[in-house]
Amino acid sequence: MKRLIMMRHAKSDWSLSQEDHDRPLNTRGKNSxxxxGNWLRTQGLIPDQVLSSSAMRTRQTLDGLGLSVQARFEPALYLADPGVILDTLCGATGNVVLLLGHNPGMAMLAEGLVAQAPAHPRFQDFPTGATLVVDFDTDSWETVKPGTGRVVTFVIPKELDGSS
Incomplete structure (x- = not known):
């Protein structure tokens, strides 16, 4: 079995005049x-590999999670479409992989990978910090195909701070 933790970066700061790739998290994003990270640890959802976009906001999201895990920062994952994200995932080596990226590619891939979408009002728009945990009945990431994932859980940061 392989487990995928798909996470969209936390809320970024639009108030600074920086290139999109270099945009940092805002205070809300850092808190999220x-x-x-606390939620992942509490749930026992600790990845053994991270595949992340090279953007500043994904790097800072990963730092904020406080996980001690090997990360690979992939420029190809920056604003990638679902096909590129899936191709990158096919090269993963971990059993539990955290995939950290951007919309709209993450939302589109999340919807395409699962056999049945979770009954959550925010699943399709996959807001900042949205986290989907999906299991695949396979021993190799190379065999992961659309529609084969089984949703374990889906959460957004607002649910974790009680402001939903």
């Missing part, structure tokens, strides 16, 4: 990343 810490909450998501």
């Amino acid at each position: 990343a810490q909450m998501l």
Whole structure:
């Protein structure tokens, strides 16, 4: 079995005049990343590999999670379409992989990978910090195909701070 933790980066700061790739997290995003890291640990959802976009906001989200895990920062995952994201995932080596990226590609891939979408009002738009945990009955990431994932859970940061 392979487990995928798909996470969209936390809320970024639009107030600074920086290139999109270099945009950092805002205060809310930093708090959300810490909450998501605590939630992952509490749920026993610790990845053994991270595949992340090279953007500043994904790097800072990963830092905020506070996980001690090997990360690979992939420029191809920056604003990638679902096909590129899936191709990158096919090269993963971990059993539990955290995939950290951007919309709309993450939302589209999340919807395409699962056999049945979770009954959650925010699943399709996959807001900042949205985290989907999906299991695949396979021993190799190379065999992961659309529609074969079984949803374990889906959460957004607002649910973790009680402001939903």
